[in-house]
Amino acid sequence: MNLLISISRNIYSLDNKGIEKARQRWDELICPKHTLGKLEDITLKLAGVYGNAKIEDNPKKCIIAFAGDHGVYAEGVSQQDQSITRMQFENFANGKSAVGVLAKHNHTDVVAVDLGIIGKKKIDGVLDYKIREGTDNIANGPAMSVDEAVKSIEYGIEVAERCIVDGYKIIGVGEMGICNTTPATAILSVISGRDPIDITDIGACLNLNFVKNKADTIRKAIEINNPNPTDGIEVLSKVGGFEIGGMVGVILGCSANRIPVVLDGFISYSAALLAYKINPKCKEYIIVSHLSNEKGSRLALELLDLEPMMDLNMRLGEGTGAALAMNIIDSAIYTYNHMGKKSEESIGKFL
Known part of the structure; x- marks a missing residue:
């Protein structure tokens, strides 16, 4: 702390x-x-x-991407197998993922960080900051302890400061975690006061028929955990995710070190909302890359009073929007x- x-x-x-x-x-x-x-x-x-x-010109740039699994997967809120978190994060490290390809094209490094992937085996090229193997099921109780929530944020701060020491002048955020639109939507629902059904969407790969179950699960999680919407750490611990906490830490760490931080999509908006609750001034350091195609995106950005650069109907996450934004930022500086x-x-x- x-x-x-x-x-x-x-x-x-x-x-x-x-x-x-x-x-x-x-x-x-x-x-x-x-x-x-x-x-x-x-x-x-x-x-x-x-x-x-x-x-x-051409400042040194990176995207810090965090990964973690989620206990709420047990509620059927994703149709993708949970093992994909680990499999895809390996592609973050080897540059074959969407964010890896886009980042390389836009002269941006990707720093991959494991905060809570299921499985003990370390992934080559990934920083190992594992708190534990996935969060608990938010439909039954808190996602994590308050100490773990703080740890996820502080790990994000630590990695951000390592990158700043290494000379990075612009830092973006990204994430990987099957079903992590569920905790992200829960965070937005808590902070906005909106019913989950109004802001719940399909995520990266969910059939529309499953959206009601997802919204009901989020509503149940909020009712059981009753997080205080004014306390960002409490909201994170009760309905959040380790990778979301890591992004919170990057936002706060960059802000304190006077480094701009580039948001990606919907999951990163939820992290920004939590960071804003911890210190509202951090909002001034945020650049929003794109408008995610997730249903709750406009509401999240309205709460932050921030505008995105682009609207490309993207909803993948990973840091893909942040990677694309780096070229626009470079163009603005060069002009x-x-x-x-x-x-x-x-x-x-x-x-």
Whole structure:
């Protein structure tokens, strides 16, 4: 808990001077004001995060992806076999997964972290921070103890800080865990107060006929555990997942170290909501890559008051949206750094 408390206490608002200098630079460039929209917004945020309007081209980037299994799988909330968590996470490490391919194409490294995959055998190329082999069934009681919830967050902080020491300037988050849209939806339901049936969707691979069972399971979990919606750690421990806690830690760790953090899709939104409950200032450091095609996505982002860059009808997770966003971020920085400036004679034409 000491690391979590220390990190949370050291998250400060963005640097307004850096933002203002970056805005002044945009005003000097040869395009009409505000015509590059979110590309401008990205560089303004980066200037505020770094406290410097000078932003380096092609900053070193990575996606930290966490994996964990879930006891709630026993309730029939996924039609995929639970063994796929381990099998697919091996592909995170060897670069053959969707996020691995997209990340490589966009000059981004993938750091894979096991927080709770079923099975004792370590996976080559994966950091072993296993808390235990999967969470407990949230339909019967808490997913994990409060100590385990804190541990998952602190492991996320630790991995984020390792990456920052290694020179990464932009960090995205990703995840893997069969049926983890169930705890993610439970988190959103608790924090928003919305009934699960209003926000429950098919996840990566669920037949529509199974959605009602999934929503009923989430409702039962919330009724049994009765988490306090204002307490992010309690919500995580009662209805969350280890990989969600890891992403919470990355968001908080990056924020405290003045590093921007790029969200992926729906599961990462739930992590952001929990991080926001722990320290609302962390929201200022978040860049949302895309609008997940999950039913509850718009509600989650409305609660965070954040807008996504893209809407590509994607719902895979893994960190795929974050990987795609890295190219847009690089493009925004390069445009900001290399576009020509207005001459004194022509400046009036661009105002």
